[in-house]
Amino acid sequence: xxxxxLYDAPGPRGRRRILVASVAAALILVGLxxxxxxxxxxxxxxxxEKWSPLFDPNDVNFPDLWRLLGGGLxxxxxxxxxxxxxxxxxxxxxxxxxxxxSRWYRWAVVGVVEILRGxxxxxxxxxxxxxxxxYGFRLPLLWYIxxxxxxxxxxxxxxxxxxxxxxxxxxQSDAAAALxxxxxxxxxxxxxxxxxRSMLPALISQLVVIxxxxxxxxxxxxEELLRRGLIIIQTLRNPIQTYLVIAAIFVLINYLVGRLxxxxxxxxxARRA
Amino acid sequence: xxxxxxxAQRYPLQSNSLRRRWFVTAALAGxxxxxxxxxxxxxxxxxxxxxxxxxxxxxxxxTMARLAEAGKVTVGTKFDQPLFGLKGLDGKVTGFDVEIAKxxxxxxxxxxxxxxxxxxxxxxxxxxxxxxKVDFVVATYTINDKRRQxxxxxxxYYQAGQDIMVKKENTxxxxxxxxxxxxxxxxxxxGSTPAEKIKEYVDASNIVLFDVYSKCADALRTGQxxxxxxxxxxLLGLADSSGGAFKLIGKPFTVEPxxxxxxxxxxxxxxxxNEQLTAASTDGRYAKAWESTAGKVARTTPTLPTLGACS
Amino acid sequence: xxxxxxxxxxxxxxxxGTLEICGLxxxxxxxxxxxxxxxxxxxxxPLRAVGTVYVTLVRNCPLTIVLFVFAFxxxxxxxxxxxxxxxVAGLTVYTAAFVCEAVRSGIGAVDAGQAEAARAIGLTFxxxxxxxxLPQALWAVLPPLGSVAIAMIKNSAILGAFGVGGELYSVAxxxxxARGEPALxxxxxxxxxYLIIIIPAGLLLLMMEKRLKATR
Numbered sequence: 001x002x003x004x005x006l007y008d009a010p011g012p013r014g015r016r017r018i019l020v021a022s023v024a025a026a027l028i029l030v031g032l033x034x035x036x037x038x039x040x041x042x043x044x045x046x047x048x049e050k051w052s053p054l055f056d057p058n059d060v061n062f063p064d065l066w067r068l069l070g071g072g073l074x075x076x077x078x079x080x081x082x083x084x085x086x087x088x089x090x091x092x093x094x095x096x097x098x099x100x101x102s103r104w105y106r107w108a109v110v111g112v113v114e115i116l117r118g119x120x121x122x123x124x125x126x127x128x129x130x131x132x133x134x135y136g137f138r139l140p141l142l143w144y145i146x147x148x149x150x151x152x153x154x155x156x157x158x159x160x161x162x163x164x165x166x167x168x169x170x171x172q173s174d175a176a177a178a179l180x181x182x183x184x185x186x187x188x189x190x191x192x193x194x195x196x197r198s199m200l201p202a203l204i205s206q207l208v209v210i211x212x213x214x215x216x217x218x219x220x221x222x223e224e225l226l227r228r229g230l231i232i233i234q235t236l237r238n239p240i241q242t243y244l245v246i247a248a249i250f251v252l253i254n255y256l257v258g259r260l261x262x263x264x265x266x267x268x269x270a271r272r273a
Numbered sequence: 274x275x276x277x278x279x280x281a282q283r284y285p286l287q288s289n290s291l292r293r294r295w296f297v298t299a300a301l302a303g304x305x306x307x308x309x310x311x312x313x314x315x316x317x318x319x320x321x322x323x324x325x326x327x328x329x330x331x332x333x334x335x336t337m338a339r340l341a342e343a344g345k346v347t348v349g350t351k352f353d354q355p356l357f358g359l360k361g362l363d364g365k366v367t368g369f370d371v372e373i374a375k376x377x378x379x380x381x382x383x384x385x386x387x388x389x390x391x392x393x394x395x396x397x398x399x400x401x402x403x404x405x406k407v408d409f410v411v412a413t414y415t416i417n418d419k420r421r422q423x424x425x426x427x428x429x430y431y432q433a434g435q436d437i438m439v440k441k442e443n444t445x446x447x448x449x450x451x452x453x454x455x456x457x458x459x460x461x462x463x464g465s466t467p468a469e470k471i472k473e474y475v476d477a478s479n480i481v482l483f484d485v486y487s488k489c490a491d492a493l494r495t496g497q498x499x500x501x502x503x504x505x506x507x508l509l510g511l512a513d514s515s516g517g518a519f520k521l522i523g524k525p526f527t528v529e530p531x532x533x534x535x536x537x538x539x540x541x542x543x544x545x546x547n548e549q550l551t552a553a554s555t556d557g558r559y560a561k562a563w564e565s566t567a568g569k570v571a572r573t574t575p576t577l578p579t580l581g582a583c584s
Numbered sequence: 585x586x587x588x589x590x591x592x593x594x595x596x597x598x599x600x601g602t603l604e605i606c607g608l609x610x611x612x613x614x615x616x617x618x619x620x621x622x623x624x625x626x627x628x629x630p631l632r633a634v635g636t637v638y639v640t641l642v643r644n645c646p647l648t649i650v651l652f653v654f655a656f657x658x659x660x661x662x663x664x665x666x667x668x669x670x671x672v673a674g675l676t677v678y679t680a681a682f683v684c685e686a687v688r689s690g691i692g693a694v695d696a697g698q699a700e701a702a703r704a705i706g707l708t709f710x711x712x713x714x715x716x717x718l719p720q721a722l723w724a725v726l727p728p729l730g731s732v733a734i735a736m737i738k739n740s741a742i743l744g745a746f747g748v749g750g751e752l753y754s755v756a757x758x759x760x761x762a763r764g765e766p767a768l769x770x771x772x773x774x775x776x777x778y779l780i781i782i783i784p785a786g787l788l789l790l791m792m793e794k795r796l797k798a799t800r
Contacts, residue, residue, distance in 0.1 A: 010627065018627050025630040043661045053362075064362040071364075118782035119775050120741035123753060127775070130760060130767035133404030208644065215646040219484075219745045221352070221392040226648060231360050233656075234353055234487045234514075240657045247649050254644035396761035423764050463747070464761050481667065483747050488656070495659030497667070 040240075050238040054245050065232055072228030073249065079142055079214045079224060083149035084207055090150060091157030096187055098162060116155045122216045124148035129220045141222040145214060153210055160202045164195030201265035208254045208261075215250070225249060324558070326382040336535075336542040340408060341381045348374040349393030349407035349534075353487045355510030356567040357413050358390075366390045369506075370411040372562030373430055373550075377409070377533070380549040394484055396464035399423045402534050409546070410534035413507055415466045416581070425539060425584070426532030427546035430559075432578045433504040434525025435467050438512060440493065441520050446500055448524050449474040457499035460489035467503040470527055486511060494518060504529050506567060513569075530578060543583035550577055587765045588773040594759070598752035599777050605672060605751055606737050606781075612676040613736065614729075617683025624688055627709060635684065642681035647739055650674045651746050668750075671743040675736065682732045690725030691717055723796060730789035737781055752777045 010018055040046060053061035098109050116124075125148030132139065132147070139147075168191050176186040196203075218227040229246045233239050331337040340346050350370050351358035357368040375385045393401045393412050401407045402424045413433070416426045437459075439446050445455045452459060452475050459475050461468040463482040471480060481498050483489055489501045490511045501508065505525050512519040535542050553559040554577035563574050588595065624635035642650070654674040655667060665673075694717050702712035744753025756774045759765040 014627075018629075021628045022630050025628055025634075029630060029634065039661045045661060061362055064364075068362060068364060114783065114786070115775075115779065118738075118779045118786070120738035120753070120778060122741045122745050123756075123771065123774060123778065126745070126756065127767075127771045130400065131771060133400075133406060134767055138405055212644075212646040215648040216742065216745070218648060221394065221397075226646070226652070230487075231352065232362060234359070235362050237514075239491070239652075240660050243649060243653045243657055247645050247653070250646055250649065251641055251644040255640065258644065396757065399764055400761070400767075419764075463757065482749065488747070491656050491659070495662075495664060497659055497664050 045240055050236070050241050053232075053236055053238075054241055061236065065236075068228045068232060069225065069245070069249075072223055072225040075142070075217075075222065076211070076214050076224040079145050079149070079217060079222070080207065080211045082142075082146045083153060083210050083214070086146065086150045087153035087157050087206075087210070088203070090154035091161055092192065094154060094158035095161040095165065096192075098158065099165060100183060100187065113155050113158065116151055119152065121148060121152045121213050122219070124151045125216055125220065141217070141220060144220060145217040145222055148216075149210055149213055153206060156209075157203065157206060160199050160206070161192075161195055164199035165191045167198065168194045198268065200268070201261040204257060204261040204264060208257050211254055211257070212250065324556075325379045325384050329380070329382045331545075332541070335545075336408070336539055337381055337545050340383065344383060345387040345389065346378050346381065346383050346409075347389045347391055347407045348378075349391050349398060349401045349410035350374065350412045351394070352390075352392040353485045354413060354507060355514045356569070357506060357510060358411075359510075360392075367566065369431070369563060369566040370413065372566055373533070374409075374411045376553045376558055376562065377411075377546055377549050380545065380552075395462045396484065398534055402536060405536075408535075409542075412534075413504060414532055414534050415504070415529045416532035417466060420534075423537065424534045425537050425543055426534060426581065427543040427583065428532040428550060428580060429530035429578045430533065430550055431506070431531040431575060433506050433529040433531055435470055435502060435527040435529060436505040436508055436525050437522040438493070438501045438508040438519050439499065439522065441518055443499065446522065448522055449502075449526050452479075452500065455499070458497070459500045459502055460492050460498040461502050462486055462489065465503065466529065467527075471502050490515065490519070504531075509567070530581075532581075540583045547580045547583065550580065553577075587759060587769040588776075591755075591759060591773075594755050595752070595773055595777055597750070598755040598774075599780065601751040602737070602740055602753075602777075603781070605668075605675070605740050605743065605748075606733075608672050609675045609679060609736060609740070610733060612672070613679035613683050616676060616680035618687055620680060620684035621687035621691065622713065624684065625691060625713070639681045639684055642678060643685075645678075647675070647678045647742055648746070650678050651742065655746070668748050671746060671748040675740060675743060678739070679732065679736045682735070683729065686728035686732050687721065687725055689728060690721035693724035694720045727789060727793045727796065730785070730792060734782060734785050734789070737785065738778065741778070 044050075052059040053065050056062060094109060094113065098106055098113070119127075125145055128147040128151075129141075129144040132144065165187075172190055172194065173186050176190045181189065214224055215226045217224045218230065221227060223231075225246055229242045233242050236242070329337075329341060331341060350366060350368075352360040352366060354368060354370070358366055358370045359368055360366050371390065374388060374390070378385065378388050391401070391407055393407065393410055395412075398410050398412060398414060399420060402410055409427075410424075411430075414420075414426075415433075416429055420426070437446065437449065437452070446452060446457055449471070451457075452471075456479070457475070458479050458481055459471055460481045460483065461471060463484060468480070468482055481489075481492065483492070486501070486503065486507055489498065489503075492498045493501050494515070501511070501519075505521065508519075508521050512521055533546055535546070550559070553562070559577055560574050568574055620635050620638055623631040624639070626632055626635075651671060651674040654677075655670040658664075658670070691713075698720060699712055699717055702716040707715065740751065741753040744751045744757070748754065752774055755777075756770050760767050760770045
């Protein structure tokens with residue numbers, strides 16, 4: 001439903017009223033923004049030394065700072081890409097097991113899936129970080145984050161894939177059976193590719209979730225973007241400015257990934273039409 | 274009807290998917306290369322070079338033999354402790370703890386460039402040692418009996434004491450006894466000795482605990498808390514980087530020996546570390562380590578405390 | 585597993601603490617989210633813009649950063665508060681963006697004829713939204729809101745990692761890091777604690793979805 005259902009196409013009076021309301025709303029917004037700016041100014045947040053290391057290439061700290069942030073971004077992306085790849089592989093395996101396995105086995109898989117779905121990601125990460133080493137699994141910090149993220153996201157992705165497989169028209173598997181394909185072959189060559197394609201937007205959206213959750217790594221001192229920001233803040237004492245930059249990087253990347261999902265979705269439905 | 278999933282005619286499958294496959298392979302290879310090039314949380318240190326032993330030999334099976342053989346060592350330290358262990362914008366960790374780690378490593382024939390520093394916040398130190406994430410910990414680590422049940426300590430290499438830091442303009446807080454009457458909110462780090470000790474002087478509801486001291490300093494600066502309490506040297510560092518906004522009360526009310534945390538029961542390694550400390554104290558490297566770091570804001574250079582027995 | 589049974593009181597307190605935080609956040613985020621959803625469907629362009637910008641920014645930003653901005657950014661400009669207050673406020677601001685989207689999709693699910701009929705009898709925008717569309721949207725909105733709530737409960741664990749004491753996650757910190765109890769049972773206990781909340785919530789959600797399907 002679009003907005004216009006909630007109100008008529010405005011007539012002259014309605015347009016005038018909307019204009020008045022718009023101006024009033026805009027004035028209030030400008031006023032709030034001005035208050036915020038004044039608050040920042042009176043607290044010395046516009047002081048040059050808080051901003052120039054981040055934005056002025058001539059500042060002595062600029063190169064070091066961006067080398068830190070750049071490396072942090074690389075660590076963030078590495079963790080996200082690894083977690084996404086592993087989650088995809090595991091997610092497909094779980095989905096296929098859930099669909100085709102015998103009943104008791106399937107119940108076991110469902111149980112594990114439900115438990116993993118209920119565990120907060122931060123706990124999955126700390127679980128890996130604190131528990132695995134006591135059993136001799138000493139890994140680089142990166143892997144505790146990847147394992148924690150994968151534990152949760154592989155389960156979510158398996159649900160996405162399963163929904164995709166179940167949504168493939170029945171005629172497809174009937175046709176495959178008629179061709180003499182086995183059940184496994186039908187899954188691999190007929191159902192999975194179609195499910196994967198139709199669920200691509202949802203899978204891309206999951207990448208945003210993973211990207212955001214990598215920042216939990218900061219709590220186990222994995223030097224991703226946020227942790228690097230904290231290191232910068234302890235030297236430069238400019239939390240607001242540094243958080244702003246880090247948040248902007250995250251928002252930009254995630255926004256683009258989100259747009260990609262919408263674009264893929266549009267292309268898919270255009271092809272279907 | 275166009276059957277979804279069979280776009281064979283419309284998409285030149287071969288060339289496209291081959292190219293894509295190549296791209297995916299290349300991207301994966303890139304990621305894997307990244308992972309194995311070690312993008313963990315480590316950092317390298319710089320500072321004054323110390324006399325590195327040339328290929329020392331040790332009894333087989335000891336920790337020293339293992340580390341000297343490997344030619345590298347992993348050390349747990351703080352990354353947020355000015356003057357003791359602080360990671361700077363250049364990505365390097367500096368401070369007195371870092372220098373002490375270099376002195377010990379030098380005795381193993383390990384150059385400072387082969388030391389990997391790993392961040393060990395207060396609550397993670399025992400775990401990091403027990404789980405073998407680090408070979409030893411030099412991280413403003415107070416020796417006490419509770420910790421001795423979990424790890425062993427070499428040293429102490431420094432004698433600190435708990436003190437209180439307040440804003441420069443604060444005059445109502447004059448010592449630990451004044452905290453309760455001033456109804457002061459006091460900040461420290463969860464899992465640390467000072468956090469336990471201050472409970473004798475302040476109601477639990479007025480104690481604020483963070484995971485790192487830098488957050489306590491932030492909280493003090495912004496007025497969320499009225500005082501920060503921990504070892505004096507830590508406070509000195511925070512006061513130093515506050516640009517004069519904080520001051521220390523200057524009445525230490527505890528004795529806090531800083532030790533080097535190692536695996537429980539590794540007596541030979543403990544004795545080895547103590548020998549290195551003694552040697553460094555004799556030949557002046559200990560004093561130099563202090564003066565190049567914490568000594569910049571401290572009036573006196575400490576002497577090496579009496580070392581404890583290894584057990 | 586003796587650690588869990590020995591510290592049952594601590595775990596129970598943590599469970600209550602988590603429920604308390606989540607209850608506060610649920611109410612506040614619901615109000616803020618509905619408000620924002622109203623903005624997003626309003627005929628006034630600046631309000632729509634506010635809604636869209638808010639949702640875009642907050643949904644794409646990690647909760648950890650939102651929390652850091654609240655706890656260590658706001659005090660920089662003289663806004664102080666207890667740590668738990670900042671934690672609850674941060675989680676509320678974050679969750680509200682998702683509530684907004686759930687409510688908006690619920691409004692979208694109400695049959696267009698309903699809104700048209702409301703307009704036909706002369707109701708204004710706010711009247712038709714309040715009296716006709718939103719009450720019906722409520723049913724359609726419950727399942728997505730339920731998912732948001734479950735996500736919010738799990739997100740509240742980040743507050744614990746962040747240093748807010750007295751909730752379920754911080755129990756692991758106390759037992760494992762401060763007291764040196766073995767990690768596996770300590771964390772297993774925390775996981776069980778969350779499952780005690782999450783699994784019934786999930787079942788409730790499932791029941792709601794089924795009933796909703798049946799009434800359609």
